[in-house]
Amino acid sequence: MSKYKCMLFDLDGTVLNTERMNMIPLQRLIKEELGLEINYNDLLKYKAYAGIKTLEELGFKDIERSYSKWVKYVNEFEEGATLFDGFEEVFEELNNRNIICGIVSAKTRDQYEIDFIQKGLDKYVKCEVLADDTELHKPHPDPLLKAAEILNISPSDCLYIGDTIFDYKASKAAGMDFGLALWGADFTEGINADYDLKEPKDLLEIQ
Incomplete structure (x- = not known):
């Protein structure tokens, strides 16, 4: 019997390996629009941010136009999103144990359909809260609280699994326990x- 009724998952860097498909097109965009060559490893800190926030932090001017271009480059990138090893078994087993699974991610709905639904695991997911579903985003707790509200589950009965400090801060602000996905985490300082x-x-060992 698990102590949690529900496990909520971040997507990028947690369920899905999307690093290269996001970062290499971002490198290209920065070079084209800002005239800068930024080292791949120096861009990894932006994995924690939503896409729009990344472009704001980097100093892009026409955010909407640049974001559309970035999405286009991502969708054209030959290496698509891949599941981290073991998630098919994890989702299936959690479902067998009657533990509710949900997604809380800063992805757009279009990108969610391309990157996640096409993997066929959405049949195990009882709710998804995505970029357009809340006004405030992680590290604010609103997306996580929205998921708990949709599922009619107390936040204290939920475990959130993510890979960034923003995921951690959002879970704590929402009153949820946090599981750190070390397989996708690049920066773990400040995450307890x-x-x-x-x-x-x-995840299957958590009781």
Whole structure:
């Protein structure tokens, strides 16, 4: 019997490996529009941000136009999103244990359909809260609280799994325990997770 009725998942860097498909097109966009060459590893800190926020932080002027261009480059990138190893088994087993699964991500709905629904795991997901579903985004707790509200579950009965400081801060502000997806995390300073998870299947050990 698990202590949690629900597990909520971030997508990028947690369920889906989308690093290269996002960062290489971003490098291209920065070079084209800002005339700058930024090292790949120096861009990894922006994985924690929503797309629009990333472009704001980098100093793009016409955010909407640049974001549309970035999305186009991402969709054209030959390496698409891939599931981190073990998630098919994890979602299936959690479903068998009657643990409710949900998605809380800063992805747009269009990108969610391309990157996640096409993997066929959405049949295990009882709710998804995406970029357009709340006005405030992580590290604010609103997206997580919205998911708990939709599912009619107390936040204290939910575990949120993510890979960034923003995921951690959002979970704590929402009154949820936090599992750190070490397989996708690049920066862990300041994160005092309830569970440090080395691989997706470690989720099945939580009782």
